[in-house]
Amino acid sequence: MNRILDTVDVLVTGGGVSGCAAALAAARAGAKTMLVERNGFLGGIASSSMISNIYNHYIARDGRQVMRGIGVEVADRLVARGAGTPAWKFPDGRLVHDPEQLKLVLDEMMDEAGVRVLLNTLAYDPIVEDGTVCGVHVDTPDGRFIIRAGVVVDTSGECDILWQAGAPTRYAAGLSTLTFKMSNVNLEALYLHFKAHPETFPIGIDAMKNFDEFQDVWLNRNVLYFPHSGGEDWDLFQNAIKAGTFRKEIGQIFGMDSSCIIGMKGMDTAVINSQFWRIVSIDPEVVSPAELEAHEMCYYVADFMRRTIPGFEHARICQISDELAIRVSRGIVGEETFDKDERTVRGDIESNDPTANGTDIEYRILRSVEADERYKKSDDQLEANICVPDVIACRPQQKNFKLTGEFVSNYTVDIPFGVMVPLGVENILSASGKGVSAVPQTMLRYQSAGMALGQAAGAAAALAVQKGVRVRDVPIRELQALLLKQDVYLGDEARLKTLGLV
Amino acid sequence: MQTLIKDRQCDIIVIGGTLEGCVAAIAAAKRGKRVMLLEKGGSLGGMASNGLCAWLDAPSASDPDVDEIRTELLKRLGLDDSPAGVVYPDQQLKVVLGEWLRDAGVTFLTHVFVSDPIRDGEKIVGFTANGKTEPFRITAGRALDATDIMETAGMAGLEVIETSGTVSGAVKLNGFDARRIPLLDGWDVAGGTLGRLDVSFDSCFGGLRFHCERPRTILPTGTGELLLSDLVCEVAYCDALTLSSALMGMRRFAYALRDHLREETEGMADVNVIHVAPRLNAYGTRRVSEPPRTLSLLNNDGRAYSNSAALEKGVAALR
Known part of the structure; x- marks a missing residue:
């Protein structure tokens, strides 16, 4: 006998940043909203894995802000409490923040918006009646309950509810990392080391161009940011590997020289992102042992850094992530699909490399000069916005640094609604950045796109309930009008006119 | 709809990767049992790690089995014992417990939530567990709930008799x-x-x-x-x-x-x-009815948490 815990308009399954944005958007649009999260905190990977930077896909190369909404609100709130880079609204900038306070900011926003939150709880086994999802099961210490919902927004990262409901999905064996935080770190000493040896700083890696940018970010924006994969071009790591005093691969774990180091001035701590495990499966029987190996490697890398990296002589691990951060794995096959050129196509894209590592592809598209047509970005020289009719947010077009010397362009790319709409089931959307319909699967990951997608999904869900229509049939103009009211950027004046929104 | 289920068998299923749960699993494995341990969070140790209760207090009484476990725990942490107890690195305990379970041959799964009990008459002999892939149906000879507030009580149909x-x-x-x-x-x-x-x-x-x-x-x-x-x-x-x-x-x-x-x-x-701390200390806030021979509940005693008590409970779990 299943008791009903609650009946809501919008149920969000998964409290990562996308899910939080969805819950907020739905609640602010007037929907009775509930959020279920398996961890004991909000923010998902961004929190658990201390991903202390939000890639600045808010600002185009010429400094115009082309992404707004909940993502920016979260950033501004972090800055307001002294927990984020004060001056982040500049091109190629990154919002570095204290990941622990991201949990706090999200808690406050849920409370203010009246979203009911259930932590340490798994939503599972969706209730599907005549092909329509109308709720989920949750088990609590008091037993099993049902939550009934008008619309479900599945932001579980891996489309768990959608997959269980039988919606078609794709799988890309992406990369994952177990991050850790070290205390007693002397960030100034690390900066001074690179100041004395600027030629050893990597070029064009991970949206950081060179030493000058590294220095500017430290001196003027109070952030130390050594880019992810920078260690592969860093003599301190590479000499040790050649000398045999450091191994970059042990067991299932590799890339231990990837060495991203992020810290905020005045906090004496740094988050280290430095190993990979390829997500050959998301089955707990495969993941749990790999997670333990990655955990062990955190200590291996930390020990090496203590012996080798300036500023880390007295550093120690003070916090370790409780889960492997999955960059990309399972996503839906949607009504529309986002492709490697950031264009949207109707229907599916025949992926000629179904087990491709999504993150490898991203690396190749954006960072290397690759002859293989599967990975070559077609439009590095494009000088125009990429527009779609069902735009729910914009972001700057991404560029290949090796070919163009830039990471983002002055032009924008529209993010479409249709990549969140699954096939074969009604009244459920997939809104995690890494879980939408994209080939390669990686194309819309990163927190900024995730929050934009979540916001649109939450708004669409609320609208669908109000109008009594299936969420896939939500009138796009009305959704766009609602998003404009929520301060989302959908294009300039001319564009809004074309869309019939002014 | 996804309907596949993965069937697994073992001798003992432990719900909850708390310190007492891990110790119970290790003690059982030392006796030659096949053990599976399920934890709904991402890491092991409960209060002893993520609960930031990072002091291994002195044991309340002398018990050779508890002493042996305690000695091995400290050895794996790289620390010596002392009469007043030992402060240890809370985060390191997570990886120490994982390695210890692995060395003992215990299969442990993180990020899995148990749901339906599997019964053999009155006795609960296993649980279904859910995660990101197909559910597991894990059948054992015996089930132990090592969670702080008897998480399985609701699904097992046990009545809550007291809360604070x-x-x-x-x-x-x-x-x-x-x-x-x-x-x-x-x-x-x-x-x-x-x-x-x-x-x-x-x-x-x-x-x-x-x-x-x-x-x-x-x-x-x-x-x-x-x-x-x-x-x-x-x-x-x-x-x-x-x-x-x-x-x-x-x-x-x-x-x-x-x-x-x-x-x-x-x-x-x-x-x-x-x-x-991403978890609250809720020890002692719940008591549930405990019909005999159904399911072992390690923390159904209303006691406050301590690491030394956790070691004792883990060792005593299968006696």
């Missing part, structure tokens, strides 16, 4: 001057200093009241860290929604406390929060 309304949280701080902070009743143990911080503070969040009066303090030697516990929240009933509100409010309370410490407390003008 006080849960507590903890926070890890740095950026203070250890020589100047107002530490009361400070005493040195191996690996650190214990005591209470001379602070009194209260606040309200989400309709719940939070307070701390001279909270317990652990200062691990040479780390620059301070672990503060006994951050108390009064709740009317420990149901899932209330516990969620309490957990969220506790985080906000920890930061409000940080601000208070910065303003009011000697040696803490620049104190920072490294992290807030």
